[in-house]
Amino acid sequence: MKIFKTIIAIILCFALCFGGYTAYRYISNHDTIPDSETVSEYISNDEHINYYYSKLNDNEQYIYETVYYAYSNFESSIIIQNSDPDTISLIASYVIYDHPELYYVNPSYTYVNDTKYILYPTYYYSEDEIEDINKQLEEKISPIIQEAENLDSNVDKAKYLYDYVIENVEYVVRSGEDQTMISALLDGQSVCAGYAKAYQYLLSQVNIDSAYIPGTSLVSNSTTGHAWTMVEINGDYYYCDTTWGDITTGSVHSCNAYFMMNSDEMLRCYKPDYDFYEKTQDYAINYFDSIGCYMETYERGILSKAVRSNDHVAEIKCGNEDVYNKVKDEIKNNYLAYYVLKENGKWDNSDTYYCNDYLYVIELYY
DSSP: OHHHHHHHHHHHHHHHHIIIITTOOOOOOOOOOHHHHHHHHHHHHOOOTTTTTTGHHHHHHHHHHHHHHHHTTSSOOOOSSSSSSHHHHHHHHHHHHHHHTOTTTEEEEEEEETTTTEEEEEEEEEEEEEEHHHHHHHHHHHHHHHHHHHSSSSSHHHHHHHHHHHHHHHEEOOOSSSSSSSHHSSSSOOOOHHHHHHHHHHHHHTTTEEEEEEEESSSSSSSOEEEEEEEEETTTEEEEEETTTESSSSSSSGGGGGSOOHHHHHHHEEEEESSSSOSSSSSOOHHHTTTTOSSSOOHHHHHHHHHHHHHSSEEESSSSSSHHHHHHHHHHHHHHHHHHHHHHOOOOTTTTTEEETTTTTTEEOO
């Protein structure tokens, strides 16, 4: 019976590998998993934040280390014991979340053989192709990283890279090609996963720790998955969404509302898939306040300043719901936007506005 089960498993293995993943190159020139000491030492040399790794227990961390080692060294099979397929699959996802540079990995399925599990990864590219892609990537982003590193603060660096992703990536669904940082950084066409991983990777290049956060939107009725980025600066945690920050309707622009949200704001907009996210403690980084566009009490002059400071879009953020509702009411019922734009010589009959009820942000388009 064991022989029969093994034969069936092998048949299923080949069917899945060559049927479900025929579009991908399967690398089979590596098939040896090193001892546990080698595996653990390998990840100790990794310079990434490894946020998800830090949330695991000892046994789960060892599984993570084994998977990471195998992915990084193009192993064709990963032998794992003392676990179960669901846990292995989840931890394999965590490895990808922590490592956007593993864009070439396509985790597939597990093969069960009584007491052990073997994860058979497939790879989008050969090792030679990956070397070539990495060279292209370095050439493309080196000047961008240099520009960011020349800026004074980590907030400025994070904002520069946030704007770069938004201004250079177009939201395009391309089946099988839109989930990686490469789709965003080299192809310039991606979806939320690619946007978030690209931003995560760029931040790592300027030594800013960040983490990929998957989940769903609470803003729309859609249950489609979404992804955004948690950023650590000065020991506190903030959230950025380069996908939603990429405004392509009305007045095209990089929206500040989704840059450096605090954790409460993040949870008003999204539901993370896991409890792995950090609470903002001090909210010392308030980007709107730093550019003079934050309204703790109703002040018409702040909206006027925002208009004078921008050519086509003025954004202000309100400190609480009462102030936000006051500004909204003044715009809707007392022509506040008209008068402010008129006073600053920017009124046109086509001008409009947008109110973000989740983040208390108001935008004027002119």
